[in-house]
Amino acid sequence: MISTLGQIAPDVLHDLAVRNGVCVRPVLSRMTDTTTGEQSVIPIPCGSTQHRQCPPCADRARKLRMQQCREGWHRDDEIPSVDDDQADELAEASDNDEDQADDETVRRVRSTRRRQDAPDLPRVPMDNRTVGTTFTGANGQTYRPSMFLTLTLPSYGKVRSDGTPADPESYDYHRAAMDALHFPKIVDRFWQNLRRCAGYKVQYFATVEAQRRLAPHLHAAVRGVIPRQTVKDVAAATYTQLWWPPCERPVYVGDELPRWDELAGAFVDPVNGSPLPTWDEALDAIGDDPGAAPAHVVRLGTQLDYQGILGTADDKVGRAIGYLTKYLAKSIADTYGDDDEITAPQAIHLDRLHREVRWLPCSPTCSNWLRYGVQPQGAEAGMRPGWCPSKAHDRHHLGLGGRRVLVSRQWTGKTLSEHKADRAEVVRQTLAAAGVDMQDTDRYAATEHLEDGTPRYLWEPVDRNNDNDLPTWHGVLTRGINERIRWRTDYEQAKRAGPAPRDSNSATDHDPATPAA
Secondary structure (H helix, E strand, C coil), X not given: CCCCHHHCCHHHHHHHHHHCCCCCCCEEEEEEECCCCCEEEEEECCCCCCCCCCHHHHHHHHHHHHHHHHHHHCCCCCCCCCHHHHHHHHHHCCCCCEEECCCCCCCCEEECCCCCCCCCCCCCCCECCCCCCCXXXXXXXXXXXXXXXXXXXXXXXXXXXXXCECCCCCCCHHHHHHHHHCHHHHHHHHHHHHHHHHCECCCEEEEEEECCCCCEEEEEEECCCCCHHHHHHHHHHCEEEECCCCCCCCCCCCCCCCEEECCCCEEECCXXXXXXXXXXXXXXXXXXXXXXCCCXXXXXXXXXXXXXXXXXCHHHHHHHHHHHHCCCCCCHHHHHCCHHHCCHXXXXXXXXXXXXXXXXXXXXXXXXXXXXXXXXXXXXXXXXXXXXXXXXXXXXXXXXXXXXXXXXXCCCCCCHHHHHHHXXXXXXXXXXXXXXXXXXXXXXXXXXXXXXXXXXXXEEECCCCCCCCCCCHHHHHHHHHHHHHHHHHHHHHHHHHCCCCCCHHHHCCCCCCCCCC
């Protein structure tokens, strides 16, 4: 146990916290028990999913995702359907692809025939099921296999083994950046098409990470098996069109940018003062032009990996899940390692790609549209190109501003909070079998109410300027490390004292000392 704060250097304490699974960026919150009037300052784990910010929290998040993946992959029972899934299936029933503008106020739909350069998709009858079919082997044993898929984006130019372009001048950075910004769209369209061609409601657990060239690609655990050629045909036929104003060549560069006119309530040309087209006007112009072309078309690459996996092959399933979640705690820019590990060509490639995603528009509301002579949707004073708040533009994300884990709605039928509760229950059973009481993880929960319906516990941020009873960072981490060591000792002793519940190893990192704020 740690007792003397003054003898521990901050970096040593940080390393101790990381080794013991204690959050290194705890958020202090003040809890008031309205029944007793008692007040306490309680550290809440930051919950970061990024290793560079908080390794313990990121590791816990990754292990929780591993449990979620394992639980849904080879299940053989159906989960009750949800309304959103039914809506998805209705949308997929259309014979024509529909490319919709990302406009929440005025939904413009361009219903068109499939592109002539894209192969047709086959149609098969749809079964109302999410589990895979079974196969009977020559030995009479029944098998229910599933799949592990990897999807990539196209080539933007030849790259070396270190992931850098062989010819940076000809490398298509614009397309690479646009594909990264809109990667979620092509992934969504792939799952829609695959369900249509597989004949059942395909369920998946997928993760997004970067290749060495820094282009995103997708790994997916898929329940059930679909013929390899069908999967390849679907990938080849999948595309998504972006019906936006052109954004390949900027209209305004340097310091001569559109300025905000208070009287007009709009951005105007810096020279002649004429208002820029609004977002709606720009889309109307596209709709009125019979020869208009999409601003960008996203397609999948030709490289596709397909592996069949049996649920009974525990070692292979475990390795696949580990591979799926290996880089979840790493940012896209961490692909090349820490700053002192990046080579000069890699740094140049990273900077060049970041420069592209920083200045391209990420959505209709992005301030970067001002560079292309269009007012963003909901334009307001203060907008500046290059300063869109979306994290898709920053160096760590390189275009991928959305979720890194994509899970279909009927994968397990549980939320992450419910998966976390399952892990806590494993720990509780293990400790209870050895006669050890575990702290209630729902203590102080904001969902606990009094008879009149008001919350019993009130949570509010601390005031660092005026609160005099706040613990120091040293004190919070020291107390957390001591609690963690004490809990781990109790847990290991409990496991040795009696049979552990099933899957107990997957819960060894659960922290019973964390209240449900």
